Amino acid sequence: MLLPSTWSACLAALFLAVSVRGAESATPLAPSRAAATGGVAGLLLLAQPTLLGLLAPLGLSLRRARAAVLPLLLGLALPLLATLLWNGLAGGVWTPISVNRGINLYIGNGPEANGAYVRRAISRKIAI
Amino acid sequence: MRLAREGAVPPGSTISASRADAYWTQAALAAMAQDPLRAAALFGTKLGFLAAQYEIPQVESMRFESRFSRLLRLPLPGMALLLGLAAFGAVLALGRNDRAGVEVGRRTRDLLLGLAFSAALICLFFVTGRFRLALVPSLAILASGALSAWPAVSPTRRIVAVTIGGLAIVASLLGARGIDAATSDGQFLFRLGVIAEKEQDLGLARERYAAAIAIDPNEAKARINLGTLLAREGRLEEARPLLERGVALDPLSSLGRISLGQVELVTGRPAEAVQLVRGGGGPRSRVTARARGARLCELRPRAGRPGRPRGSAPPRTPGITHRSACAEPGLSPGVARAAGKRCLAGQCPAPGGRSVVRARSSRAGAGRLHVPGRRSGCGEAARLALARLAR
DSSP, X not given: OOOHHHHHHHHHHHHHHHHHHHHHOSSOOOHHHHHHHHHHHHHHHHHOGGGGGGGHHHHHHGGGOGGGHHHHHHHHHHHHHHHHXXXXXXXXXXXXXXXXXXXXXXXXXXXXXXXXXXXXXXXXXXXX | OXXXXXXXXXXXXXXXXXXXXXXXXXXXXXXXXXXXXXXXXXXXXXXXXXXXXXXXXXXXXXHHHGGXXXXXXXOOOOHHHHHHHHHHHHHHHHTOOSTTHHHHHHHHHHHHHHHHHXXXXXXXXXXXXXXXXXXXXXXXXXXXXXXXXXXXXXXXXHHHHHHHHHHHHHHHHHTTTTHXXXXXXXXXXXXXXXXXXXXXXXXXXXXXXXHHHHHOTTOHHHXXXXXXXXXXXXXXXXXXXXXXXXHHHOTTOHHHHHHHHHHHHHTTOHHHHHHHHTTSSGGGOOOOHHHHHHHHXXXXXXHTOTTSOTTOOOOOEEEOOHIIIIIOTTOOHXXXXXXXXXXXXXXXXXXXXXXXXXXXXXXXXXXXXXXTTSSOHHHHHHHHHHHHHHO
């Protein structure tokens, strides 16, 4: 079984490869390539949502390729839409990625946070 | 996520995952708003962790795991070198003065922007080694930029790049000071203590638990295990503060609650003991019926230990041993849980009963037999704990 961090590292490398290749191309970004780049970006966000920042260079490069924006956004939305439907229909939770943002935010910033993972932060609150 | 959902509602209630998510988000934001300076300092700490050489574990210590793997013991370059080379490459790439310099500089800025944004998002939550793994490809690209940029920059820029790269390495090496001992070495020693305890080297186990506590005073598991060991030896006055602190740090620890409950019992505080052993936290407590039942049943066979003449074969009496009843490896959780609930309620299955547990002919003395229904589970536990600790 692959851990999410393995997926996210591989997808980050793949995303950088496809986006840099697209940026280096002399011709405008083809719709199919833009959609593929968006798809990889969507998978990257699914693997680790905090990597949203890595998409910033892509957004900046789109200033010169406005025609590629729509296919890229469609490619980006496809994996997120698939998980939204799956989560909603199978689990009853209509969220595209996950619902552990709040608990992770609490572990990282709650009264007992030390910057790293603190399990007792949750368990203590539950026992109160 | 189950913990998150349980913690977000009153006992006995249920909540949807999305509402639990909103609850914890609000709790986190409230904590941040209550003390913004602390939140800002915490963010800075997390930035330091993100750039530190040390890989902060989430569950198990890498040092501990490396005992079993030569691959993990290889002295591979870590985050410090990568970060230093990336800073070196970024400074060089931004200072190129050849024809391609403008384009390379623009892409370097974009990449740095993406890295900074992602790092900030990661640090908004909590940091462990695995969360920063996905930043490695971007850092590697920046590091490789130095190769092409070196000939195309001025000597002054090279000196600046070397200086900044060196500072980044030093900062990365220093960035995890303290967290290493707090999150890893304490856990490492705790695990060694568990191994020593399983090997029946109780003196060594005590030493290791104590060393773990000395490194990390909040290492609840080490406190609970050490307190339990001391309680079993009858050193109740030393065990009590360890167990109390351990349970305060980890209120969901079933071992901590049960051990402290036993100490309370033998020191004449049965009400506190019952509260602790039954979970204390109500329906939200993770002190499972299985754990409680297993512990109560564990005590029962020991009660009748004295009395059999040395060398004489024990009578083969049909009985339910602790292992067969509650905690036999391989027993399905459902069966064990059901058995545990019955034991807790003082309704241990009758000898020979096959509906819940596997009854079998065991080498149990007559005094070991538990008579169902005669005492409540906790009353039985009190009597047996007294007998056990009095030995």
